[in-house]
Amino acid sequence: MRAFLRLAKKTTTTTTLTTIPRKGGDVVVALFFSPRFSSSSSSRLCAFTSSATTTLTDDDDPKKEVDGFSVFPQELPSNARDPSKDDFINDATSPPRTREQQLEYNKHESLRDWLGRQSRKRSVDEIVVLTGNIHRGSEILHNAVYNKGTGFNHSERERLGVRGLVPPRYFSIKEQAEKVWQQQVAMRESNAAKIGRWRHLQALKDRNETLFYRLLQDHVEELAPVIYTPTVGEACLNYSRFFRRARGMYFTKDDVGHMHSMTYNWRGDVKIVVVTDGSRVLGLGDLGAHGMGISIGKLDLYVAGGGFDPQEVLPVCLDVGTNNKSLLNDKWYVGLNSQRLEGGDYYRVIDEFMRAIRHRWPKALIQFEDFQTKHALEILTNYRNDYLCFNDDIQGTAAVVLAGVYGALKVLGAKDRSEIRNQKFVMCGAGSAGMGIVSMLHKAVMKSGGLSEEEAYDNFFIMDNNGLITNERELEFPREAAVEPFAKARKATKELPDGASLLDVVTKSKCTALLGASTVNGLFTEDVLRQMGEQNERPIIFPLSNPTSNAECTSEDAAKATDGRAIFSSGSPFEDAKSGVSGRVMRANQGNNLYIFPGLGLGAVLSGAKTISEEMLVSSAKAIADMLTEDQIRKGCVFPMIKEIRNISARVAVRVIKQAAEEGQAKRSVVKIIESDDEHDTKLFKYVKRAQYVPEYRPTVFPVEEIRKTVDDY
Ligand code: NAI
Numbered sequence: 147m148r149a150f151l152r153l154a155k156k157t158t159t160t161t162t163l164t165t166i167p168r169k170g171g172d173v174v175v176a177l178f179f180s181p182r183f184s185s186s187s188s189s190r191l192c193a194f195t196s197s198a199t200t201t202l203t204d205d206d207d208p209k210k211e212v213d214g215f216s217v218f219p220q221e222l223p224s225n226a227r228d229p230s231k232d233d234f235i236n237d238a239t240s241p242p243r244t245r246e247q248q249l250e251y252n253k254h255e256s257l258r259d260w261l262g263r264q265s266r267k268r269s270v271d272e273i274v275v276l277t278g279n280i281h282r283g284s285e286i287l288h289n290a291v292y293n294k295g296t297g298f299n300h301s302e303r304e305r306l307g308v309r310g311l312v313p314p315r316y317f318s319i320k321e322q323a324e325k326v327w328q329q330q331v332a333m334r335e336s337n338a339a340k341i342g343r344w345r346h347l348q349a350l351k352d353r354n355e356t357l358f359y360r361l362l363q364d365h366v367e368e369l370a371p372v373i374y375t376p377t378v379g380e381a382c383l384n385y386s387r388f389f390r391r392a393r394g395m396y397f398t399k400d401d402v403g404h405m406h407s408m409t410y411n412w413r414g415d416v417k418i419v420v421v422t423d424g425s426r427v428l429g430l431g432d433l434g435a436h437g438m439g440i441s442i443g444k445l446d447l448y449v450a451g452g453g454f455d456p457q458e459v460l461p462v463c464l465d466v467g468t469n470n471k472s473l474l475n476d477k478w479y480v481g482l483n484s485q486r487l488e489g490g491d492y493y494r495v496i497d498e499f500m501r502a503i504r505h506r507w508p509k510a511l512i513q514f515e516d517f518q519t520k521h522a523l524e525i526l527t528n529y530r531n532d533y534l535c536f537n538d539d540i541q542g543t544a545a546v547v548l549a550g551v552y553g554a555l556k557v558l559g560a561k562d563r564s565e566i567r568n569q570k571f572v573m574c575g576a577g578s579a580g581m582g583i584v585s586m587l588h589k590a591v592m593k594s595g596g597l598s599e600e601e602a603y604d605n606f607f608i609m610d611n612n613g614l615i616t617n618e619r620e621l622e623f624p625r626e627a628a629v630e631p632f633a634k635a636r637k638a639t640k641e642l643p644d645g646a647s648l649l650d651v652v653t654k655s656k657c658t659a660l661l662g663a664s665t666v667n668g669l670f671t672e673d674v675l676r677q678m679g680e681q682n683e684r685p686i687i688f689p690l691s692n693p694t695s696n697a698e699c700t701s702e703d704a705a706k707a708t709d710g711r712a713i714f715s716s717g718s719p720f721e722d723a724k725s726g727v728s729g730r731v732m733r734a735n736q737g738n739n740l741y742i743f744p745g746l747g748l749g750a751v752l753s754g755a756k757t758i759s760e761e762m763l764v765s766s767a768k769a770i771a772d773m774l775t776e777d778q779i780r781k782g783c784v785f786p787m788i789k790e791i792r793n794i795s796a797r798v799a800v801r802v803i804k805q806a807a808e809e810g811q812a813k814r815s816v817v818k819i820i821e822s823d824d825e826h827d828t829k830l831f832k833y834v835k836r837a838q839y840v841p842e843y844r845p846t847v848f849p850v851e852e853i854r855k856t857v858d859d860y
Pocket of ligand 1 (some may be wrong): 546575691
């Protein structure tokens with residue numbers, strides 16, 4: 147029995163309980179589903195047994211009903227209470243405080259989950275007790291985590307009760323993925339709306355998660371824009387209508403005081419959380435609870451691109467209301483029908499959420515996503531030194547742009563990264579993305595370029611909707627705190643006064659790089675682009691705003707105006723473009739955060755780091771630029787091929803882990819690997835690769851002998 151409970155402790159969901167009559171008392175066979183329980187990490191489903199003589203009573207009292215099931219209560223400590231009345235579960239103000247309490251709590255965690263579920267039921271009729279002749283097979287087929295469809299082999303069909311429930315022919319995951327891919331291709335070729343492809347993929351995810359991630363991993367280049375930006379933007383706009391199946395967790399302003407206990411409603415271990423408050427989704431504005439779509443899409447990429455286990459990711463939407471009138475007036479809107487919280491009330495929600503996550507999953511990484519600028523910076527500042535967290539819009543974007551600039555230096559033929567000091571940057575957009583980018587570039591100009599802080603400011607011209615920002619600008623605090631040092635350093639002159647136009651700034655600054663994070667479509671006009679082409683042999687042009695409809699220019703605009711000479715990288719995807727005059731083809735790179743965040747997250751989690759440092763981000767950027775091949779550089783690529791994302795992420799993770807070790811943040815086991823490694827980080831790379839989740843079907847049953855042995859041992 148002790149062995150039984152030890153196993154139960156490791157599992158999260160009891161799906162099947164069945165009674166087998168045996169000499170000396172019936173045996174209860176519990177079929178547990180758990181990604182964590184296995185003798186090898188490849189097994190995700192197992193069966194094991196223990197004994198009991200009683201099943202449920204038909205008493206209506208939920209507590210007695212649970213007691214009637216004799217397997218569990220016998221093992222409860224004498225001071226155990228009904229978990230539904232347990233105040234350290236239900237009262238968020240008093241979570242387990244001491245280590246002993248925590249251990250005790252963890253010990254009975256799965257038991258509490260189970261008891262909690264049962265105690266919520268009102269009558270015995272509502273409890274589904276599965277016996278030997280119920281439809282275990284159908285249950286498995288309808289569970290997206292374990293379902294393999296036609297991919298169950300003969301032995302599994304037999305043992306899991308699936309035989310006859312799926313068509314007789316066996317197809318491997320490779321063949322299944324090929325079939326679904328053909329459907330996607332047919333949709334693409336018939337010019338079906340991208341949102342149709344998004345829905346097709348979501349339906350697959352609802353049926354068979356392994357196959358979904360396999361497809362996504364095999365075709366990440368083409369599917370990332372379907373699963374994430376730009377298509378996910380459309381999905382978020384219509385999220386209430388598309389809502390089919392609950393995914394992730396919502397925490398609302400009404401949950402204050404309950405968030406700690408709510409985290410225990412989630413099924414198991416979590417390594418990474420992506421959280422949004424839906425206040426600025428992909429530049430589409432305030433989408434409230436519809437922001438959940440972005441957290442889900444992002445985590446799909448963490449799985450496909452980084453190799454996180456899909457069972458260990460948690461998408462979160464903080465529903466603190468919305469100021470979006472059309473959502474408030476929409477009778478089908480799934481979020482809270484109230485105005486957005488502001489000030490102290492808003493930060494109370496954030497704070498309780500952060501503490502609840504850290505309490506429940508102390509090692510989990512929290513990634514902030516699509517928070518509006520006025521909160522994004524403050525939240526990051528508040529937590530970055532105490533929590534393992536980062537903001538992808540600010541830091542991820544900045545790192546990927548830095549990687550793009552390092553890549554551009556290679557295309558320009560620079561001998562090393564120090565030549566970044568010769569670049570003059572015009573940044574259009576002083577929001578969280580824009581300022582995150584220039585802050586990181588500024589540091590790179592100092593560190594790689596060897597300039598002083600003051601000298602480095604001279605390389606930057608910052609613009610917002612009112613034109614050039616100079617020392618004469620009255621800034622709004624704390625909203626524009628990040629702008630202040632750049633504004634102070636940029637003295638207004640007659641030539642370039644405060645508010646100067648973009649064309650004037652480009653012309654008079656003689657800038658070499660034009661960056662856009664303004665959300666203004668067409669901001670880089672033909673005149674501006676032409677001017678960039680006139681003053682630079684290879685102008686750097688990065689229109690980073692998302693989605694495509696917000697991009698500052700298209701690849702075609704840039705190629706046309708610069709005769710295909712531009713080093714181009716955008717936030718949303720564009721096709722390579724041909725110049726009309728010389729016919730030269732300009733490479734359209736995508737400065738996709740996907741290059742950074744999966745590897746950064748993986749490295750941070752694997753290293754056991756406590757925080758994400760600025761240097762980890764810079765190391766990630768360097769890792770990406772270092773992966774460029776000579777051939778790619780010749781073609782004007784500033785990023786490696788996205789289809790290599792698994793390896794790119796592993797390389798990024800290696801650098802992040804090494805950086806964590808340098809900072810004294812890495813766990814001992816990882817430091818040992820680094821200490822015994824060669825100059826190419828061979829061992830560390832292998833360690834990371836081994837840790838990556840691979841979407842393959844795993845064997846799903848233990849041999850019958852194993853079950854018998856467990857029963858006999860008992
Ligand atoms: P935001 O709304 O906070 O900031 C926009 C900024 O643009 C403001 O400072 C505004 O004054 C400025 N602006 C508006 N009109 C302008 C004009 N005519 N000229 C110059 N500046 C102007 O937005 P946030 O969060 O900073 O994001 C900006 C864009 O960056 C979004 O489209 C977002 O999708 C994109 N982004 C791109 C990423 C990537 O490429 N990897 C990642 C994250 C964000």
